[in-house]
Amino acid sequence: MEKSVAIPGESWNVKPIHNEAQMDRRSFTLGLAGALAAPLPGFGQAHLPPAYRGPNVILVRFGGGVRRAETIDEAATWAPFLRHSLAPRGTFIPDLRIDRLEGVNTSHAEGTLNLLTGRYLAYRDNSEFLSDRLEPTEPTLFEYLRRSFDLASHEVLLINGEDRPQEEFFTFGAGDHFGIDHRSEMLSLHRFKLYRTRMQLGESGLPDAARSALEQERARLLTIDPRGATPDPSQAVEAFWARWRQGFGDDGLRNPRGDRLLTELATRAMKDLKPRFMMVNYQDPDYVHWGNPTHYTRAIAVIDEGLQRLVSLADADPFYAGNTIFVITPDCGRDTNPLAEVPFQHHFNSRSAHETWAVIFGPGIGKATIDKPVDQSAIAPTIAAAMGFAATRAEGQAVDGAFL
Secondary structure (H helix, E strand, O other): OOEEEEEOOEEEEEOOOOOOOOOOHHHHHHHHHHHHHOOOOOOOOOOOOOOOOOOEEEEEEOOOOOOOOOOOOOOOOOOHHHHHHHHHHOEEEEEEEOOOOOOOOOOHHHHHHHHHHOOOOOEEEOOEOOEOOEEEOOOOHHHHHHHHOOOOHHHEEEEOOOOOHHHHHHHOOOOOOOHHHHOOEEEOHHHHHHHHHHHHHOOOOOOHHHHHHHHHHHHHHHOOOOOOOOOOOOHHHHHHHHHHHHHHOOOOOOOOOHHHHHHHHHHHHHHHOOOOEEEEEOOHHHHHHHOOHHHHHHHHHHHHHHHHHHHHHHHHOOOOOOOEEEEEEOOOOOOOOOOOOOOOOOOOOOOHHHEEEEEEEOOOEOOEEOOOOEEHHHHHHHHHHHHOOOOOOOOOOOOOOOEO
């Protein structure tokens, strides 16, 4: 049975978790028990929510759209660390599906919001020509978590790619839900450029021509988010960017690029900011749209290398070791078009574009392969259950059989 928890203005339904005698089980369920024991503050209440005592969660979007054949097929995978080392560590879902509802698209922004909200079509479309620009209209995991627990904004992070500026909007959503006060912080090359231009414009002795160029660059950067409501980063994130600038400079020629940049941002954030929930939005397999299949397979291998760094750091760092759950899943699949020179070049709502997978492992997660289809909308409520809050607006349910 589900347990209904009374929250002012809402009904929170949480699947119970069985209390087997596992070494990490008690610490894993502390957050959930705390959420069930005390009602959370309503929007108008000023007192702080409880401290967070649950596991850390790292959600990895194995993004840019990938097929099962090149990622989880045991013989053909270009991600051997994912398939042979990580999948056996926890719950392996080889048949995660994006529902074929009317209006649902198999693309990156849509799939990412499906993962973050647990709902389909949970966005408003502000797209422009050749640029998808979606804004969540339902609460994201970031907002649920920070509303439920007393966490600073830098403890809830979204790591975003330099070629997906439209996903800078996903830190909080539109509408009358939790919103900007419960946002995550964003780490991305775009956010660093905002920091860099602000710092440079504040420095003395800048020639007029250089100042004018910087002002124009900053104005262009600011127009990427038309909401005009994005606050300045926290002091912790300001210090993070100061260290980044000291190490990599201003020219952009010394820092990694592409998905290697995301791995560098994520691992540095794990060391410096100690996030309790972090999402890493890998994206580079999507460069196969240009028609070169090696762009796709090489990008999968680069993400796999990034996973090795993330997991190795989590296994070695006392803050993460034994207290961190990884959730690794794509945003969408890709086509399998036998008539195309590159069968997986695009993701045009075909059957295989709706077919993805997930790997979930960490304390409190069982070791098993789920042998039935699971809907993509289950990911958000599964993370919510693991962290001890309820994703009340999610359409899906936590993955049956994932928890010990």
